[in-house]
Amino acid sequence: MFEAPFLRRIVRCPRTTGGVCLQESRDLFLGEIDSLHIEIRFRNTSTIAKDHQGYNMSRNIDTREFSISDYDGALQVWQRVEGVEIAEGDDREGVARFLVRNPGLSRVAIDGSAILGVALCGHDGRRGHIYHLAVDPAYQRRGLGKRLLDECLDGLRRAGVQRAIILVADDNQRGAEFWKRCGWETIPGAIAMGIDV
Template sequence: MTPTLRTMSLDDYDALIDLLRRTPGVTFRDADSREATGRYLARNPDLSFLAYCEGALAGCVMSGHDGRRGYLQHLAVLPAFRRRGIANALVDRCLSELERLGIQKCHIDVLRGNPSGAAYWESQGWQLRTDIHRYSLTRHGGADA
């Protein structure tokens, strides 16, 4: 069954967070607050999507760009809906929309403690970067930003 995809809006926030919390391997942080999510969606309009299957919310993905590179975040599909092409449909939609905007390269961060996530991305042809290190700094916020 092909999932039905639609653009995410801030009105979907509660359902989005519920889905993320019910998905193994997905981390929810302070930076995923309603306000921060609203800023992200406003800065990256029409680039984040929800997937419905059998009338139920089954998955989501958020994407954006910095003008040069795309970034995918929070790809999540509930376990009961996996292996139906939902993740692939969500990722393809994001990549197509980014390409429409002239963005040819995209990145995703996968937590080291999420081997199923890493296996998914590698199975889709994404390359693990070994030539860079990502450094982060949190200013004036909690450690969970």
């Protein structure tokens, strides 16, 4: 036996002839490859996809506007992603109001009918706001989050918004690193504040 780590999931493959299934989630079959030809050096999905044509990890992932019919799938993604806090206003009715107020800006990444990533995006006429950008853990580190983010920012530019703001929990180090890699910066001297109304 040997272990191959793929996006936080340890896949155990017996050293036998024939194909074995490598998978990223409990319900998604991604392909077969001969386990004798897998080497420990294959540490990332791009290497495997390049060297093993039958192992197509990206499949048919597409992005489109977030619709309220996507809510249940989006909620499941949010619940699986560390650092996403579900709070007041994140129920179906609250998200529906947000989408109506900000048409065409929020995005989802999909594979068939499965929601793999989601981003809520809106603006107040002056500043853009992005909430709950999340990608299913099995699909992280493949550019989906950046793709959703770029599409949100494109929508804000078309709406005439020149700057966007996000809130990142201070204990969400991985999330903060993602935003910094995407070019976002902390706002010196600013303190996030809020009040229930």
